[in-house]
Amino acid sequence: MTASTAQQVVYDPYSAAFKDDPWPVYRRLRDEAPVYHSQKWGFWALSRFEDVRAAARDHETYLSFEGIDIDDTAKDMSAPGFLPDIDNPRHDQLRRIVQRTFVPRTIAKLEDDVRRVVTGLVDRFADTGTADIAQDLAWPIPYAVFFDVLGLPTTGSDREDLVRWSHGLKDREDDDPRLTPVAWDALHDTKDYLAHVLTERRAHPREDLLSTLVTAEVDDHDGVPYAPARIDRDSEIVGLAFVLFLAGVESTSALLSTAFRELARHPEQAAGLVADPAGIPAAVEEALRFDAPLQVAGRTTTRDVELHGVTIPAGERVFLVYGSANRDERQFDDPDRFDVTRPPQRHMSFSEGLHGCLGAPLARLEARVALEVALPRLGRFEISGPLTRYRSTPNMRVLDSLPVSFTPSGRTS
Incomplete structure (x- = not known):
């Protein structure tokens, strides 16, 4: 790679054109500029699987304190307690508080509840022959499930x-890294609400994650209460509750929409999963690999890093491009092909190392159950209208609309 070659590649994760079709740019990054430097935005980017994975696991060289988000979310929404943006030793202290809620054996106990939620949602459209999978299934599932885990109301005003604020928090304009006024208002409203609920839970704890936070101790050995005497929007405990609230829905929605979108495009694979549901967990992993919900995460170097003949100086912002790593030909055979029968392989959609996704077991459970319940009732389904991209941070890749048509069970076409 030469400097002149690198300059020919343009990676602008904030642009609408890039977001609509990032894959050709990712391929060029991997082939021509595996250590990319953006003069316009002042960041570096790693795009090959092994480079991204090594950086994700090296939490001493690549720190998170300047934020995982690559837009102004990192400086305007991040706060004490915002777990993805915290380095050790504080990171591990806070993660231990919530870790037990998300271990696989605990999440497995939620399966009946998840199945009940999914079945109720599918019942609403199964006899109509049309649905918007994003709006009717992919978004409602994680709201219902995760709100219950966290201890937030699942009905009522x-x-x-909370749903309106959660969407408002992600309100962005293309080609602009700044938060919109809608996002600012949602930020303040959400944090004020969480401070109020956490205060209420301290007086009246329940069997939910908010109660776990407010009754926790910082460390098992010193007995220091985690919650301060007075909880307000700037308290660390509110920051931790806020990041759980922020992260608990969008990634799962993205995973679900990708899975159904690609199965609509590959009806033979969908039929195979109906015939043999044992293949559904592999299909979930393929959907994660094929189109990662979290496309990129930011880090900051603590030292000079030499890679592929390029030196990234200490103190620089480095973007770990998970979406590109998951399509790396050096790691995956025919990576641009969606194939639910692909042999199991490690992907980077939930990252690895210190900041490996806490909620991965829950997202996998929700996606598996959604496919198990919905696919037999959809039968052969196809995309019936334009797909709409959700307006979110440039880190994320999520659908807002996925219209499909199908022949309801019991009818003939």
Whole structure:
């Protein structure tokens, strides 16, 4: 790679054109500029699987304190307790508080509840022959499931406010890294609400994650209460509850929409999963690999890093491009092909190392159950209208609309 070659590649994760079709740019990054430097935005980017994985696992060289988000979310929404943006030793202290809720054996106990949620949602459209999989299934599932885990209301006006704020928090304009006024208002409203609920849970704890936070100790050995005497929007405990609230829905929605979108495009694979549901967990992993919900994460170097003949100086912002790593030909055979029968392989959609995704077991459970319940009732389904991209941070790749048509069970076409 030469400097002149590198300059021919343009990676602008903030642009609408890039977001609509990132894959050709990713391929050029991997082939021509595996250590990319953006003069316009002042970041470096790693795009090959092994480079991204090594950086994700090296939490001493690549720190998170300047934020995982690559837009102004990192400086305007991040705060004490915002777990993805915290390095050790504080990271591990806070993660231990919530870790037990998300271990696989605990998550497995939620399967009946998840199945009940999914079945109720599918019942609403199964006899109509049309659905918007994003709006009717992919978004409602994680709201219902994760709100219950966290201890937030799943019905009523408070729930409506929380859903509206959660979307508002991600309100962005293309080609602009700044938060919109809608996002600012949602930020303040959400944190004020969480501070109020955490204060209430301290007086009246329940069997939920918010109660776990407010009754926890910082460290098992010193007995220091985690919650301060007075909880307000700037308290660390609110920051931790906020990041759980922020991360608990969008990634799962993205995974679900990708899975159904690609199965609509590959009906023979969908039929294979209906015939043999044992293949569904592999299909979930393929959907994660094929189109990672979290496309990129930011880090900051603590030292000079030499890679592929290029030196990234200490103190620089480095973007770990998970979406590109998952399509790396050096790691995956025919990576641009969606194939639910692909042999199991490690991917980077949930990252690795210190900041490996805490909620991965829950997202996998929700996606597996959604496919098990919905695919037999959809039968052969196809995309019936334009797909709409969700307006979110440039880190994320999520659908807002996925219209499909199908022949309801019991009818003939």
